[in-house]
Amino acid sequence: MTPLVSISDLKVAFDGTHVLHGIDLDISKGEAVGLVGESGSGKSVTWLAALGLLPAKAKVAGSVQLEGRELLGASGAVLDSVRGRRVAMIFQDPASALNPVLTIRRQLCESLALHRGLRGEAARIEALRLLDLVGIPDAPRRLSAYPHEFSGGQVQRIMIAMALAGQPDLLIADEPTTALDATIQAQILDLLSAIRREFNMAMVLISHDLGVVAENCDRVCVMYAGRIVERAPASRLFDDPWHPYAQGLIGALPPLDGVRRRLQAIPGTVPDPRALPSGCAFAPRCSFAGDGCHAGVPPLAPFEPDRAVACLRPQRVPVGLAAE
Amino acid sequence: MTAPLVEVLGISRTYRMRSGLFGRAASVHAVDGLSFGIAKGETLGIVGESGSGKSTTGRMALGLESPDQGSVRFDGAPIATLGSSAWRAQRARMQMIFQDPLGALDRRLSVADQIREPLDIHKIGTAAERDDRVHELLQSVDLNDSHGRRYPGALSGGQRQRIVLARALATRPDFLVCDEPVSALDVSIQAQVVNLLIDLQARLGLTMLFISHDLRVVRQISRKVAVMYLGRIVEYGDADDLFARPQHPYTQALVSASPAPGRRSTNRIVLTGDPPNPAARPSGCAFHPRCRHATARCAAEVPQLVALDDQRQVACHLTTGARPKTQDAA
Numbered sequence: 056m057t058p059l060v061s062i063s064d065l066k067v068a069f070d071g072t073h074v075l076h077g078i079d080l081d082i083s084k085g086e087a088v089g090l091v092g093e094s095g096s097g098k099s100v101t102w103l104a105a106l107g108l109l110p111a112k113a114k115v116a117g118s119v120q121l122e123g124r125e126l127l128g129a130s131g132a133v134l135d136s137v138r139g140r141r142v143a144m145i146f147q148d149p150a151s152a153l154n155p156v157l158t159i160r161r162q163l164c165e166s167l168a169l170h171r172g173l174r175g176e177a178a179r180i181e182a183l184r185l186l187d188l189v190g191i192p193d194a195p196r197r198l199s200a201y202p203h204e205f206s207g208g209q210v211q212r213i214m215i216a217m218a219l220a221g222q223p224d225l226l227i228a229d230e231p232t233t234a235l236d237a238t239i240q241a242q243i244l245d246l247l248s249a250i251r252r253e254f255n256m257a258m259v260l261i262s263h264d265l266g267v268v269a270e271n272c273d274r275v276c277v278m279y280a281g282r283i284v285e286r287a288p289a290s291r292l293f294d295d296p297w298h299p300y301a302q303g304l305i306g307a308l309p310p311l312d313g314v315r316r317r318l319q320a321i322p323g324t325v326p327d328p329r330a331l332p333s334g335c336a337f338a339p340r341c342s343f344a345g346d347g348c349h350a351g352v353p354p355l356a357p358f359e360p361d362r363a364v365a366c367l368r369p370q371r372v373p374v375g376l377a378a379e
Numbered sequence: 380m381t382a383p384l385v386e387v388l389g390i391s392r393t394y395r396m397r398s399g400l401f402g403r404a405a406s407v408h409a410v411d412g413l414s415f416g417i418a419k420g421e422t423l424g425i426v427g428e429s430g431s432g433k434s435t436t437g438r439m440a441l442g443l444e445s446p447d448q449g450s451v452r453f454d455g456a457p458i459a460t461l462g463s464s465a466w467r468a469q470r471a472r473m474q475m476i477f478q479d480p481l482g483a484l485d486r487r488l489s490v491a492d493q494i495r496e497p498l499d500i501h502k503i504g505t506a507a508e509r510d511d512r513v514h515e516l517l518q519s520v521d522l523n524d525s526h527g528r529r530y531p532g533a534l535s536g537g538q539r540q541r542i543v544l545a546r547a548l549a550t551r552p553d554f555l556v557c558d559e560p561v562s563a564l565d566v567s568i569q570a571q572v573v574n575l576l577i578d579l580q581a582r583l584g585l586t587m588l589f590i591s592h593d594l595r596v597v598r599q600i601s602r603k604v605a606v607m608y609l610g611r612i613v614e615y616g617d618a619d620d621l622f623a624r625p626q627h628p629y630t631q632a633l634v635s636a637s638p639a640p641g642r643r644s645t646n647r648i649v650l651t652g653d654p655p656n657p658a659a660r661p662s663g664c665a666f667h668p669r670c671r672h673a674t675a676r677c678a679a680e681v682p683q684l685v686a687l688d689d690q691r692q693v694a695c696h697l698t699t700g701a702r703p704k705t706q707d708a709a
Contacts, residue, residue: 093565206654236428237592238650238669241636245649263565266638307570309599311637312623317577318599320570324535 057123059084059224059257060105060142065117065127067097067104067281072329075100076281077117079355082225085255087248089268089289091304092278095325098261101278102227106142107134140170143218147230149210153202159186159213160198163220170221185216189246208239215246225257232267244271265304269293274361277301280326280336283355287362297358297369299341335366343368382455383416384586385440385554390414390449391610392435396658407657409435411610412449417603419553422580422587424601424618426594426633430657432610433590437556440588441473442466453554471501474547478559480539484531490542491517491527497549516545520575537568541575548579555580556588561596573599594637598622606630609655609665612684616691626687626698628670664696672697 058081067075075097082088090098103109105119105126119126121137129137138144146152154162163182167173173181179198186194189212191205202210211231218226228247232240248271251258262268268275268289275292277285277300285298296302306319323340326332332339338348347367355365392410410432417423425433438444440451442458451458453473459465477483484493491513498509517527520541531539540560547555557576561569573596580587591597597604598618606614606627614627625631635648652669661668667677676696684694 093567206656208654236654237594237636238428238632239654241632241647241649242651244638245647264638265566270638304566307567309570309573309595311595311598311634311639315599315619318570318574320574321567322571324537324568325565 058082059086059122061118061120062101062105063118063120065101065104065119066115067100067109068114069112073331074281074328075104076352078283080276080283082257082259084224085251085257086274087251087258087260087272089272089275090259090261090278091263091265091268091275093263093325095280095328096278097281098278099229100281102144102229102259102261106138106144106227108138139166139218139223140221141223142225142227143221143223144227144229145211145214145218145231147233149214149234150202150207152214153210155202158199158201159205163198163213163217166217166220181220182216185219186213188219188250189213189216190242191216206239208235208242211235211243212246215243215250219250219254222254223256225259226251227259227261229261230263231260233262233264240267247271265293265308277304280331281328282336282352282365284337284365285363286355287364291362297362297364298337298366299343299370300337302370303340343370382418384419384454385417385588386452387413387415387436387440388450388452390436390439390446390451392432392439392444393447405658408610408660409657410439410446413610413612414449415605415612415615417554417586417588419586420580420584421603422589422601424589424591424597424604425607426591426597426604427607428592428654430609430655431607432657433607434558436607437475437558437588437590441475441554441556442469443475467501471497471503471550472552473554473556474550474552475556475558476540476543476547476560478562480536480543480563481531483543484539486531489528489530490534491524494527494542494546494549497546501550503550512549516549519548519579520545535568536564537571540564540572544572544575544579548583551583552585554586554588556590558590559592560589562591562593569596576600594622594633606633609657609660611665611694612692613666613694614692615684620690626691626693627666627695628672628697629666632669664694 060082062078062080065075065078078101092098104115115127121141126137160182163185164178167178167181182198183194191197191209191212232243235243260268260272272289275287275289276283277298279300285301292301293305296305303321307321309318321340326336334349334351335353338344345368353365353367355363357363390410390413394407394409395404396407413436415423425436427433439446442451442461445461453469459469494513494516495509498504498512504512513527514524517523522538522541526538561572564572577600589597589600601618604618604621605612608629614621614630622634625634632648632650650669663678663680664682667673682694682696684692686692
């Protein structure tokens with residue numbers, strides 16, 4: 056089966072500084088894939104580049120195919136038929152993604168007109184249905200409200216409604232709940248998974264929060280300094296991470312139950328993309344690094360049918376034991 | 380048990396605010412009748428969502444803001460009036476660190492100068508002693524003199540927060556209020572700063588009030604935890620026990636909403652309804668519109684914080700009354 060989206064060897068550079076060093080990633084129909092990593096790891100840039108949303112000065116190379124059709128370097132008309140229609144995106148800060156001086160109705164109907172050609176009463180009815188779907192109470196009255204009249208969680212629901220306007224096959228959710236309180240975050244994540252089930256929509260969930268990704272995704276890719284360093288089914292990754300960085304991320308997370316232990320902090324900081332270390336970018340912070348690690352960049356190599364890790368010395372130690 | 384270093388007795392704080400330019404002024408009860416004590420060398424964690432009043436509580440505990448009602452006592456004496464010389468002297472013994480280190484630092488001063496500033500202000504030591512102290516403070520937060528010569532813009536987020544911490548420790552305070560100190564940091568850096576805070580607290584015998592929306596971080600750092608909802612404490616108890624066996628329906632929802640890697644929770648409690656709005660506080664128990672177990676009594680009567688046993692205090696009619704069911708969120 057051909058994947059819905061197939062990214063291969065995607066590279067991005069700004070002003071000669073490489074921020075993405077060859078990403079390979081397939082997304083199947085209806086699948087939920089998580090991208091985790093810290094700031095600057097390239098999780099957002101991957102999708103901005105794939106959808107042609109980066110500024111002109113960004114140099115993008117590689118290939119991004121949507122059901123076999125190449126998107127990189129495609130014409131504006133092709134991209135317009137994809138963005139919002141086949142692939143929709145929602146962001147961390149929903150308030151700044153809405154126009155503050157237009158009513159919700161104007162903004163929702165605009166995307167319905169653009170992506171589905173609906174106008175007038177047909178657009179209004181569909182807008183109502185979408186608001187209902189994302190759980191905005193009293194939709195007929197709220198349709199004429201402005202963005203500031205909604206709470207943060209509700210604005211994110213409206214963003215999700217707008218993203219669904221084009222009936223996309225893939226939703227890219229970039230830190231969709233980071234700005235929200237915990238109980239509201241739970242509501243939004245629940246809504247996203249309900250919608251995914253209903254429309255068999257694929258989702259890429261970009262998050263710095265391992266817990267959010269673990270609970271809402273089938274597969275997870277861990278990114279570090281512009282590369283995918285580990286790819287695994289969500290359940291397996293968190294029980295048994297192989298890459299020392301993935302282990303570090305999980306070890307750094309304070310537990311909510313059980314015995315309190317000292318956090319395993321990863322020493323040092325994320326490298327500056329302008330001065331990446333030679334070899335494995337994580338090697339300077341890695342406690343298992345050997346000479347070979349500094350010599351060359353380890354490729355993302357499959358170790359099991361559904362798992363791959365970019366490490367010369369993958370550590371097959373369950374986190375629980377490593378913490379003892 | 381030692382006497383509490385910081386004692387907060389029934390403090391309330393109300394703000395006046397308008398909705399829109401011509402709207403009617405309404406009062407917002409940010410904090411409503413809060414009481415707690417923190418023993419010397421202990422950490423009290425305050426968790427709550429936006430609008431719960433946790434930051435206002437922190438500011439009042441420090442005397443940065445005066446409560447409308449109630450009082451704050453520090454080391455057995457009431458906090459001096461804001462701005463008085465007695466308050467200045469007291470302030471050297473209590474410090475605060477915030478979420479955004481870049482906002483708390485001056486971009487045009489080297490960080491060593493900024494660490495030194497409190498020593499200059501409070502006239503502590505000679506010039507040479509101040510230099511030594513800056514060196515010592517940089518080391519205590521795992522940085523060195525070369526970091527000290529840099530400007531805030533040339534440091535990473537985690538390093539900046541260390542600088543803020545070093546500056547807060549300059550006057551050897553007894554009491555430290557931390558308001559979301561690691562929320563803006565990446566996970567791996569967050570762990571470094573959390574470990575550092577725990578080490579420094581143990582070494583210096585600091586008393587801390589640690590405010591965060593992150594249950595995991597609060598549990599890691601605190602011995603006691605208070606859960607706040609719309610200006611009131613709804614549950615108070617031992618950190619490990621409280622998160623393992625939350626009693627208040629709101630705490631139960633918070634714990635269950637906290638995502639855990641390694642398991643997909645199937646029966647997460649998802650609250651319905653809008654997030655709490657301090658400007659429109661519901662009657663009775665402020666949580667009742669979102670509570671699954673709410674009864675008529677909850678809408679009418681404000682539940683008081685009462686002791687469930689010697690470990691736990693809960694403000695809920697259901698848990699303290701008939702105790703229908705206690706849920707293990709584990």
